[in-house]
Amino acid sequence: MTNTVMPTYGRLDVAFVSGKGVWLTDTQGNQYLDALSGIAVCNLGHSHPAITKAICEQAGTLMHTSNIYQIPLQTQLADKLTELSAMEQVFFCNSGAEANEAAIKIARKYGHSKGIDKPVIIVMDGSFHGRTLATLTATGNPKVHAGFEPLVPGFVRVPYNDLDALRMAVSHWPEAVAIMLEPVQAEGGIKIPDQDYLAGVRSLCTQRKLLMMLDEVQTGIARTGEWFCVQHNEGVLPDVMTLAKALGNGMPIGACLVSGAAVGVLEAGNHGSTFGGNPLACKVALTVLETIETDNILQNVKTLNAQMVRGFEQALAGQDGVKQIRAAGFIFGIELKIPCTELVQQALNKGLLINVTADKVIRLLPPLVINADEAKQIVKTVSDLVIDFLASQTIENVA
Ligand SMILES: Cc1ncc(COP(=O)(O)O)c(C=O)c1O
Known part of the structure; x- marks a missing residue:
């Protein structure tokens, strides 16, 4: 059989x-049992x-018109997102990716407005954008760059969660116009920064x-138990915030939000998207936000986060091969001391989707x-898999 889909993904069977x-x-x-939500998309x-x-x-009723006309549902969604985020x-x-492209363009144009010709x-x-x-x-992953050089100029990289390195970079690069980062690095291995890091960046x-x-x-969109992860840091408001994934629960939509110095940087004709913010996507996103409110989703995340973390800590206590258990709301990371990609297939064989x-x-x-029983089922299946997997490894590997 000819494969007419480009093989850009390694797919499970x-x-x-x-x-x-x-x-x-x-x-x-x-x-x-889906413990992956299409990679943080189907939050509901x-x-x-x-x-x-x-x-x-x-x-x-109406799927698409064009951004050359008024789109009331887009305005309603923008009103709601700015109300929830204070942007x-x-x-x-x-x-x-498109939301981040908008952010990058905003940073560059902001730099040009300050007379910086080559903004950095x-x-x-370890980032993923x-x-x-x-x-x-x-993105801070050489595997993602490989084969696509020359890369885009105007980016410099520092270690994550290191305010001293960031201060040094800012002093070293007078052309610096922006700092771009994730509040938790998810693709990069569920890296949760120190409590004061985002406030320090701000x-x-x-x-x-x-x-x-x-x-x-x-x-974003309630994944960590607040509407946006930055809201775990009182008083920290970014200038630019990007969203996508769960905003549409599967309906493609992304958003780039601005506040403060980033407001007004992009003007008519500077940026655009044919589909962006069409009535269908905006109606769905509005419904996602309403449902998170009416179904008390933030509380469910907080309650079950605590239950699941406790469950993992108890079930995996004493397992030498487990390096650390980390969680930010419903982003859970169990770091082993050895590579463990085969666990994805093993979990699938047991009827559980993980990554x-x-x-x-x-x-x-x-x-x-998810409800408490489903949370327990995830904890049990994953913990059993980890224990069996580690037991099947040689002592040298695990130590
Ligand atoms: C933090 C982060 N930024 C950007 C992206 C890219 O989003 P998309 O695949 O919708 O372009 C992802 C996707 O995994 C992500 O996790």
Whole structure:
């Protein structure tokens, strides 16, 4: 059989035909507990009735006009997002990479407005910002760069969670205009910075008139138990914040939010997107935000985060091969001392969808609507798999 799809992904040998809540069904009728949410997208689970209704009604009313006309649903969504985030304005697009492209363009134009001809954006080791040329350049992973050189100029990189390194870079680069980072590095291995890190980045940006640009593509929309991960840090407001993934629960939509010095940088004709912010995507995103409120999702994340972390700590206590258990709301990382990518297939065989990132970190991103029993089931299945996996390894490997 000829393969007409470009092989840009290493795919598991399973195809899902339907989903309901946190469960997916494959072509053979087997059921799987989804502990990945399509990589932090389906935060409200699959086929949520409110989302399905919004899609059907809006598709039957009006899907697309153009950004050359007024789009009231876009305005409503921008109003809601700015109310929830305390940001001021929103540009809509269709994905995380596009939202970050908008952020990068804002940083450059902000630099030019200050007379800096070759603006520099400071980015982080271990980061992930997307696969377009500028966002893959911003991404701190050599595997993502390989084969696509020459990369885009105007980026310098520092270690994550290191305020001294950041201060040095800012002093070394007078052309620096922005610092771009994730509040938790998810693709990079569930790296959670120190409690004072984001506040430190904020005050450095304020002192040096740099834009603080937060990529909340994976952490945003209630994933960490607040609407946006930055809200765990009282008083910290970025100048630019990017969203996508769970904003549409599967309907493609991205957003780049601005406040303070970043407001007004982009003017008519500077940026655009044919599909960005169309009535269908905006209606769905509005329904996602309403549902998170009405279904008390933030509380569910907080309660079950604590239960799951406790469950993992108890079940994996004394396992020498486990390096660390980390969690930010419903982003769970279990770091082993050895590579463990085969656990993805082993979990699939047991009817559970998980992921391994940075080779050694089991990553769980369950839908935010799971209940206590489903949370327990995830903890038990993953812990049993880890224990069996470590027991099957030689002592030297694990030590
Ligand atoms: C933090 C972060 N930024 C950006 C992206 C890119 O988003 P997209 O795949 O929608 O372009 C991702 C995707 O995983 C991400 O996790």
